[in-house]
Amino acid sequence: MIAAVLALALAAPDAPAVTADGLRARHGGVRRLTADVVQVKEGKYWARPFESRVALRYTPERVEWETLAPVRALAVIQGDALWLVGPDGARRDLGPAAGDPKLAAILRFVRALLAVDLDGIERDFVLRYGPGEVTATPRPGSDLGLFRAVRLRFGPDLEIASVELETADEKTRLRFERVQREQRAPAPAPAP
Amino acid sequence: MTAAAWAWSALRRARGTLAVLAGVAALAFALRDTRLEQDPVRSLTHPDPVRAALFDRYQQRSRFQDRIYVEDAGLTPDERARLDAALAAAGYAPMPLLERPAPDVVLSLAPLLPAADLERLLSDERLGARAREAAGLAMLPGGDAYLAELERDPLGLGPAVLERLSGSSGGGGGAGTTRAYRSPLPLRYDSVGAVYDLLVSLTPRVYFIGNDFFSVENYRAANHDIVLCSILSLVFNLALFYVFTGRWSLLGLLLLGTVVSGLTGLGAVRAFHGEVFAVVLAYTSTFVGFNNESLVHLAGLRRGAAGPGHRRRALLGVWSAIGTTVIGFLVLLLGRSPMVRQMAIASLGGMFGFLLFLVPYRALLGGIRFRSFRIPELPVRGRTVAILCAACAAGLAAVGVPRLATHIDEFRFQSPVLDAQLAHFSTRLDAYGLDDVIAVPAAPATAAEDALAPLVAAGTVDAARHPLARLPSREAQAESLRALGGYGAAVDRFRAHLEATGLRLAPARDLPAAIGPLDGWTYLDRLGAVGPVRWSDDVGGRRWVMAGLTKAAAGRVPEGAVSVSPRPHYDALLTSFSRELGWLFLAGLALMAVYLVYLQRSAARVLYVFAPLFLSALAFAVYARLAGGSIHIVHVMGFSLVIALALDYSAVVVSGEHGPVERAKVLLTGLSTLGTFGVLLLARHPVLRALGATVTIGCAASLAFALLVSLREDGARSARGVEGEPP
Numbered sequence: 065m066i067a068a069v070l071a072l073a074l075a076a077p078d079a080p081a082v083t084a085d086g087l088r089a090r091h092g093g094v095r096r097l098t099a100d101v102v103q104v105k106e107g108k109y110w111a112r113p114f115e116s117r118v119a120l121r122y123t124p125e126r127v128e129w130e131t132l133a134p135v136r137a138l139a140v141i142q143g144d145a146l147w148l149v150g151p152d153g154a155r156r157d158l159g160p161a162a163g164d165p166k167l168a169a170i171l172r173f174v175r176a177l178l179a180v181d182l183d184g185i186e187r188d189f190v191l192r193y194g195p196g197e198v199t200a201t202p203r204p205g206s207d208l209g210l211f212r213a214v215r216l217r218f219g220p221d222l223e224i225a226s227v228e229l230e231t232a233d234e235k236t237r238l239r240f241e242r243v244q245r246e247q248r249a250p251a252p253a254p255a256p
Numbered sequence: 257m258t259a260a261a262w263a264w265s266a267l268r269r270a271r272g273t274l275a276v277l278a279g280v281a282a283l284a285f286a287l288r289d290t291r292l293e294q295d296p297v298r299s300l301t302h303p304d305p306v307r308a309a310l311f312d313r314y315q316q317r318s319r320f321q322d323r324i325y326v327e328d329a330g331l332t333p334d335e336r337a338r339l340d341a342a343l344a345a346a347g348y349a350p351m352p353l354l355e356r357p358a359p360d361v362v363l364s365l366a367p368l369l370p371a372a373d374l375e376r377l378l379s380d381e382r383l384g385a386r387a388r389e390a391a392g393l394a395m396l397p398g399g400d401a402y403l404a405e406l407e408r409d410p411l412g413l414g415p416a417v418l419e420r421l422s423g424s425s426g427g428g429g430g431a432g433t434t435r436a437y438r439s440p441l442p443l444r445y446d447s448v449g450a451v452y453d454l455l456v457s458l459t460p461r462v463y464f465i466g467n468d469f470f471s472v473e474n475y476r477a478a479n480h481d482i483v484l485c486s487i488l489s490l491v492f493n494l495a496l497f498y499v500f501t502g503r504w505s506l507l508g509l510l511l512l513g514t515v516v517s518g519l520t521g522l523g524a525v526r527a528f529h530g531e532v533f534a535v536v537l538a539y540t541s542t543f544v545g546f547n548n549e550s551l552v553h554l555a556g557l558r559r560g561a562a563g564p565g566h567r568r569r570a571l572l573g574v575w576s577a578i579g580t581t582v583i584g585f586l587v588l589l590l591g592r593s594p595m596v597r598q599m600a601i602a603s604l605g606g607m608f609g610f611l612l613f614l615v616p617y618r619a620l621l622g623g624i625r626f627r628s629f630r631i632p633e634l635p636v637r638g639r640t641v642a643i644l645c646a647a648c649a650a651g652l653a654a655v656g657v658p659r660l661a662t663h664i665d666e667f668r669f670q671s672p673v674l675d676a677q678l679a680h681f682s683t684r685l686d687a688y689g690l691d692d693v694i695a696v697p698a699a700p701a702t703a704a705e706d707a708l709a710p711l712v713a714a715g716t717v718d719a720a721r722h723p724l725a726r727l728p729s730r731e732a733q734a735e736s737l738r739a740l741g742g743y744g745a746a747v748d749r750f751r752a753h754l755e756a757t758g759l760r761l762a763p764a765r766d767l768p769a770a771i772g773p774l775d776g777w778t779y780l781d782r783l784g785a786v787g788p789v790r791w792s793d794d795v796g797g798r799r800w801v802m803a804g805l806t807k808a809a810a811g812r813v814p815e816g817a818v819s820v821s822p823r824p825h826y827d828a829l830l831t832s833f834s835r836e837l838g839w840l841f842l843a844g845l846a847l848m849a850v851y852l853v854y855l856q857r858s859a860a861r862v863l864y865v866f867a868p869l870f871l872s873a874l875a876f877a878v879y880a881r882l883a884g885g886s887i888h889i890v891h892v893m894g895f896s897l898v899i900a901l902a903l904d905y906s907a908v909v910v911s912g913e914h915g916p917v918e919r920a921k922v923l924l925t926g927l928s929t930l931g932t933f934g935v936l937l938l939a940r941h942p943v944l945r946a947l948g949a950t951v952t953i954g955c956a957a958s959l960a961f962a963l964l965v966s967l968r969e970d971g972a973r974s975a976r977g978v979e980g981e982p983p
Binding site for chain 1 (some may be wrong): 333344349350352385388389391392393394395396397398399400401403404407755757758759760761
């Protein structure tokens with residue numbers, strides 16, 4: 065039995081080496097990204113761990129975070145603006161975020177996080193690279209000090225697999241499935 | 257002689273100079289981290305503590321300090337990204353236009369909401385929609401930040417109150433695309449300058465305002481002036497000195513001495529002030545002219561050819577010149593403007609530094625000869641000089657003494673770009689009735705509305721644009737408070753809606769204890785606590801209500817009221833400092849007259865010394881009358897420098913009984929002063945330009961008078977030295 069477990073462990077693939085260059089090469093220049101996301105939230109404001117299914121649609125200009133179940137809700141981030149579209153299709157504008165840097169910073173971070181935009185994340189976080197994952201902790205004085213830590217885990221091909229966000233009141237786990245992306249073709253090599 | 261012996265001998269001969277160089281190096285090292293203050297206006301404090309407190313507290317609340325504002329609605333996303341990157345690189349941190357006030361404070365303003373709005377907020381339909389909205393936002397990563405807000409203000413009264421206030425006069429100040437950034441401390445001019453340049457390149461699609469940008473412009477102007485004026489005046493003076501004396505060693509003496517005086521002047525300022533105004537540093541470029549003058553007056557005193565009589569007269573000239581110069585600077589020292597005081601301290605420090613520097617070189621100074629020139633002269637008697645002075649005084653009375661007023665724009669460097677930004681934001685503030693704000697004192701137990709009533713009646717304040725116009729009546733507030741009676745039950749229903757979506761919040765059922773009907777003062781106090789403008793204050797044991805002046809009354813502060821907007825506040829302050837300096841200037845003149853009477857022992861001679869000043873004053877008054885201008889603080893400061901510098905000419909020539917040596921010295925020092933201050937006309941900083949113009953005009957008149965008009969006193973001409981001394 066012990067030998068079997070040992071054999072399985074030895075046969076398991078190693079966690080991928082995650083480096084900034086590797087991630088930039090894999091995730092840079094995203095023009096469009098869609099994914100199914102399973103989100104689990106638990107913490108002070110949740111009666112019990114709350115699991116929801118989300119459809120993510122990302123372009124550099126716009127992010128749609130559509131909760132499909134158990135309740136339907138669509139949150140749209142475009143520029144600094146955030147609005148919700150209810151089940152009745154009514155749009156509820158939450159106002160320009162320009163006047164509130166904290167909300168603007170959260171929206172900026174969400175956009176950067178979902179596209180694995182390292183430069184965007186590093187604006188407010190310090191990144192630590194480990195086997196198969198990157199851990200982000202807020203920079204001192206950042207508007208995103210509400211986050212204690214953010215962990216991004218990657219698959220063997222450096223595709224995003226899951227994200228964990230931890231704040232004082234809440235823990236959120238996002239599991240990414242069926243990720244599809246369109247990327248800009250890399251710039252042609254300069255002529256010799 | 258061996259090389260070693262020669263080197264040792266040279267070293268012994270130069271030991272004084274080596275000691276000076278070591279001292280210069282030590283002083284430069286000690287002053288290496290001198291911090292420069294770019295804005296000479298910001299440091300001004302009103303001498304009246306009540307006015308100072310009202311202004312400071314209003315400005316502190318109104319948040320125009322240590323932050324910048326950028327309106328960037330017209331930018332493309334790429335331009336926005338570039339701007340964001342530049343701001344971040346310079347250390348600017350985004351901040352809310354409105355600091356989020358404590359929920360209790362916002363909720364205490366709930367009686368401002370109409371009863372119908374409150375009933376809608378507390379309706380089941382609205383509570384259900386709000387719960388769905390909460391669930392939608394809670395699904396976003398980081399959504400718990402919103403839930404924490406929701407727990408503090410479950411029914412959204414706070415946003416409703418802020419939305420209502422933002423529609424009122426200055427209550428919210430939310431200007432759609434205006435962003436606020438906290439300034440980095442200390443400012444790094446290179447990176448802030450990069451932000452400024454980028455913003456300028458993006459105009460007119462972007463607007464920006466903030467003290468930092470004025471500081472950058474002043475920093476650049478001061479740097480330009482320091483380099484340009486120092487180089488030009490140094491080169492000019494060195495050339496002039498060589499033409500008159502024909503000795504290179506003296507040029508070295510002047511050059512090294514100017515470095516010494518610059519450092520001792522700066523050191524003297526540092527001894528009394530933590531920060532040195534950049535414009536004062538630029539002003540030290542004129543020291544080469546002062547030094548030239550000291551060098552000239554002290555030179556040639558040991559020459560025996562002219563005899564003991566000449567030496568006595570020369571010393572009389574030296575004491576007259578140095579004494580009046582010191583008195584001129586001491587007068588400036590008594591002024592309350594920190595910038596003027598710094599200039600006076602720097603001048604005194606520089607002057608004494610240079611005089612001390614000359615001590616080891618007194619033997620060299622003693623043997624200097626000056627090239628003399630044949631200049632025609634008009635001999636006049638003392639009576640003629642007296643008539644001339646009286647005629648000037650009468651002319652001055654007829655033309656009228658120019659109005660004394662100083663405006664902030666004359667005191668600091670402003671580019672057309674910054675002027676355009678100021679105009680844009682002034683229009684914005686004017687839309688809120690905040691362009692020209694005054695604090696109005698209220699008698700004890702007087703309602704805020706009643707304190708403003710006389711000004712409203714006089715058309716000085718527009719009641720419709722004042723926030724008090726948005727204060728609902730007592731009856732309307734009572735109705736709103738009745739609608740809020742169902743608050744606790746509504747919170748319970750809202751919780752039930754949230755629980756249906758899986759959310760578990762525990763908001764308080766009770767409204768804050770402070771909630772109740774609002775009178776004018778309570779309303780203004782609380783409005784000031786949540787908004788960007790302080791509308792009421794308690795200072796000096798009195799209550800004050802703030803109000804914007806109407807366009808028709810702009811700039812006319814009613815009696816008893818106090819201006820709290822920067823421009824009128826600083827204009828009034830600088831004008832009061834100008835008047836004070838004007839009186840000090842007159843006191844300085846009286847002191848000089850007493851001093852010269854003691855030294856010269858002749859009323860005619862003293863009148864002769866002062867005559868150029870009478871001429872200059874009349875010329876300036878005529879110019880001001882024709883140009884329609886007024887005298888400001890820098891002109892007064894310039895007059896003090898004129899008496900410090902230019903009176904020396906007439907004092908020296910009359911002390912030396914218009915001998916050729918004295919006239920040659922005066923020609924040299926006069927040309928040096930004209931060159932040194934004339935160079936300031938090329939400066940960008942308006943303070944330096946105004947200073948240059950005033951001193952140049954005054955010195956030109958004095959120089960012409962001292963060279964061309966000689967005082968004929970009975971028996972005095974016989975003691976005159978030998979004409980045409982060789983150089």
